[in-house]
Amino acid sequence: MSRVDPEQGEHKPDLPGPSVWPIGVAVGVACLLVGLVISWWIVAIGGGISIVFGFLWLSDLSGHPVGARPAAAPPPATTGPPPAQRRPEGPTTTRSGFLSVATLGLGGVIGALVSIPPIFLAIVPPFLKQSKKPVDLGPLAQFPAGQWVVTTFMLDPSEGAVSRRTAYIRYNGPLKGQPSFTIISNRCAHLGCPVQPLGLVQPDKTKTISTTGGEVVTTIPVLAVSGFSCPCHGGAYDTEGNRTAGPPVRGLDRYEFSIKNGHLILGRNYSVSKVDGAGAGARIHKYDLTGPGQHIDGWEQIFYPIQPPH
Numbered sequence: 001m002s003r004v005d006p007e008q009g010e011h012k013p014d015l016p017g018p019s020v021w022p023i024g025v026a027v028g029v030a031c032l033l034v035g036l037v038i039s040w041w042i043v044a045i046g047g048g049i050s051i052v053f054g055f056l057w058l059s060d061l062s063g064h065p066v067g068a069r070p071a072a073a074p075p076p077a078t079t080g081p082p083p084a085q086r087r088p089e090g091p092t093t094t095r096s097g098f099l100s101v102a103t104l105g106l107g108g109v110i111g112a113l114v115s116i117p118p119i120f121l122a123i124v125p126p127f128l129k130q131s132k133k134p135v136d137l138g139p140l141a142q143f144p145a146g147q148w149v150v151t152t153f154m155l156d157p158s159e160g161a162v163s164r165r166t167a168y169i170r171y172n173g174p175l176k177g178q179p180s181f182t183i184i185s186n187r188c189a190h191l192g193c194p195v196q197p198l199g200l201v202q203p204d205k206t207k208t209i210s211t212t213g214g215e216v217v218t219t220i221p222v223l224a225v226s227g228f229s230c231p232c233h234g235g236a237y238d239t240e241g242n243r244t245a246g247p248p249v250r251g252l253d254r255y256e257f258s259i260k261n262g263h264l265i266l267g268r269n270y271s272v273s274k275v276d277g278a279g280a281g282a283r284i285h286k287y288d289l290t291g292p293g294q295h296i297d298g299w300e301q302i303f304y305p306i307q308p309p310h
């Protein structure tokens, strides 16, 4: 014969049972972290899953479940005198439920206070001040047709020499009535060392001009260019910037351009997996600017973190 607690009788505390919501939260967080490597939309899905399951979990712990639970079976009819008092029916919060919510809430507040500032400082700065001003490289006449010109310029003259960059520029002749240029970045697609043109550099023909935006632009012609090479680890590229040898995983980055008042205007730079054809008729496989060493096409691209806007 079983014994009955004299104070609680046959009623047991209404503790929350095992729940699947924490597993949902864990899946959402895992999805969010994987998304940081693969794509923003996976980050959004992971965040949504975490929030929904976290809400359901908290709701369960607080004793006010969102979904209706199946009604408990009515107690068996008993004989004898009716209970002297009955508690009013309605949702109740147990002591253990309250302590669970209070512990989780306090832990959440402390975790947020400790983690949000460093996460903010680590993630947000790359998204700020990313707009890039077009750079005036001077009159079109300084770029003879079919000849490579080593061109150095300042991305932002107000920042001085630290913003100086180098591009290799070739005028390809007209395309559909507009001048066509190939403008290749000198940043190696392996680890970012400056690639060099394989040709006859003519330093005695160096020209320096000041353009309308205050940029100081220097041009040096190079004859008989057969490609580009990197002095660091032997990366090699052809005259369209396609990788031909060594450790680089893709072609050289390029710059967009436009023509304004007879001047060549440099736009934003972008990454290139490969180029089919050559010159004005080349077909460029173009991607958003990506760091050196990163695959931008093929299955390998999933191993690299998503890029902040450039």
Ligand code: FES
Binding pocket: 188, 189, 190, 191, 192, 193, 230, 231, 232, 233, 234, 235, 246, 247, 248
């Ligand atoms: S940085 Fe150019 S080959 Fe390594």
